[in-house]
Amino acid sequence: MNYFIETIGCQMNICESDKLGQALSSYGILKVNVLQKADIVILNTCSVRSQAEQKAFSFLGRAEEFKKENLNIKIVVVGCMAERIGHKIKHRFKSVNLIIGAKDIDNAALRIADLCNVSNYSIIESEKASDIIKYITIMRGCDNYCSYCVVPFVRGKEISFNSSDIIEDCRLAVNNGAKEIMLLGQNVNSYKYDDIKFTDLVKNIAKIDGLERVRFMTNHPKDLSNELIDMMATESKVCSHIHLPMQSASNNILLAMNRKYTYGRYLTLIKKLRTAVPDISVTTDIIVGFPGEAEEDFEQTLKAVKEIRFGGLYVFRYSSRPNTRAASMCDDVSLEDKKRRHSIILKESNKISIEIVASMVGTTQQVLAEKIEGGVIEARTGSGRKVFVKCASKKDLGKQLNVNIKEAKINSLFGEII
Ligand code: SF4
Structure with missing residues (x-):
């Protein structure tokens, strides 16, 4: 069988889709890049912004149209929207076969295989398949309650998984041919299981013979320790890349976002990272048009983008999300200004990216x-x-x-x- 997956949202969601794809391939269900060739159409959703939810609805509309001509295909919705408003999705899109919330994503491949009556035989056969990059989730949920973010409500409280199980999963993946491990979590820096901190976990994983690279995502600036920076400098298997969401460079906006750092602190971290790991690439996320973001606040963010020269960035227009603290704030930046600020950041980022790649x-x-x-x-x-x-x-x-x-x-x- 073949699946097509549409992913909406951030880099973390892209990684989770890859991880789901790997798990599906172990059931003999393989990826196609065109929806029209798929037996299973999967939508991995995001609830962080309302635009992301609108995009999901419009994709489901297209998938339903396709299903009218191809009655046997299955439509599966996974991720944050499935968790938050799964019942509404099912009510509005009657042809959706399966809804799997973000908290149950680790069982998604098994549930999809069940839905499609895929036999155990294919599991045994494909256990031999090697995945060069293996995605391993080390924690679930988030306790940070950034004022714009729905994740703590959708994915629940932060829980770090058993470190011995994680290391064993990594070892198994390497035995099956993995060369790179990507550790995933909403805020990997705050990982803690018994006495094992994130740096201990990474160091233990890096000891696995045959493993060549370790990456991790996502990081929160408030939890990025000197110890982690030192580890990135000394542990040769740890890749010289870090995704460190800045969101804004205005201290007023960072405070209103409940990010718990100032721009000064963020910049200090960047300097430390670049001193310790000279070839490091820092990527980031930015939100424009947060409630109360004056032109002056936005200019500070633009100035930071020019100064820091990120290796890449994702820029989003703010939209109010239910239950969040920011939902009670006045969404006072006009759509026109949000679009303008979005396009200015994007243009600057593209210019910098072109300069960086040209220098390579x-x-x-x-x-x-x-x-x-x-x-x-x-x-x-x-x-x-x-x-x-x-x-x-x-x-x-x-x-x-x-x-x-x-x-x-x-x-x-x-x-x-x-
Ligand atoms: S750290 Fe903030 S933005 Fe990231 S998932 Fe947690 S609440 Fe959301």
Whole structure:
């Protein structure tokens, strides 16, 4: 069977979709890139902004149309919206077969396999399949209650999973061919299980023989410790990339967002990270048009984007979410201003990204070969940039290759193996 997955939301959701895809492939259910070729249509939803929910509704409308012509396909909705308003989705879109909330996402593959009557036989067969990158969730939920965010209401209180189980899962993944482990959590920096802190966990995972890289996401600036920065500098398997959501550079707005740091503190962290790990790429999230965001506040954020020169960023227009503290604030920035500020940040970020990738042309980059299609390998640098490598062969998969960068586009690089 084949599945098509549409993912709405942040990098964390993209990772969770990849993780679900890996689990489905272990049932012999394989990914297609076109909805029309799918037996199962999956929508991974996000509730953080109302635009994200509107996007989900419009996708479900299209999926229902497709199902009218293809009665046997299954439609599955997973993630935060499924958790928050699953019953409403089911009521409005009668042809949805399965709703799986964010808290149950780890069982999603099993429930989808059940829905499609996939036998155990395929599980045993595909256990041999190797995933070069393995996504492992180390915690669930969040206790931070940023004033705009619905996640603590949808995903519940923060719970760190048993560290021995996590390490065992990583070891098993490496035995099955994984070369890179991506640790996932809403705020991995605050991971704590008994006496094991996040840095202890990563150090133990890095000891696994055969594992080449460790990444993690997402990080909260208020919990980013010197110990973690030191670990990134000294632990050679830890990738030189960190996603550190800034949200705003105005202290007034950061306070109203309940982010618990100032821009000064954020900047200090960036400086420490760059001193400890000179080639680090810092990516971020920014919200424009938060209640009370004056032009002056926005200018501070724009100035920070220019100063810090993020390796990449996601910028979102603020929208009020039910139950959150910000929902009781006056949503006083006009849609026009939100759109304008969004486009200014995006334009600046694109300009910086182009400059960064252009400066990489002619350099040698070590990349991990993740996929191959038509003789072209899709690989990634330690800093997280995608690199396409021509004239590669299947035996290069899963290897770290030294690649000379020949050409750069905004979101990808092209190179040749040295
Ligand atoms: S840290 Fe803040 S933005 Fe991130 S999930 Fe928790 S409440 Fe939401």
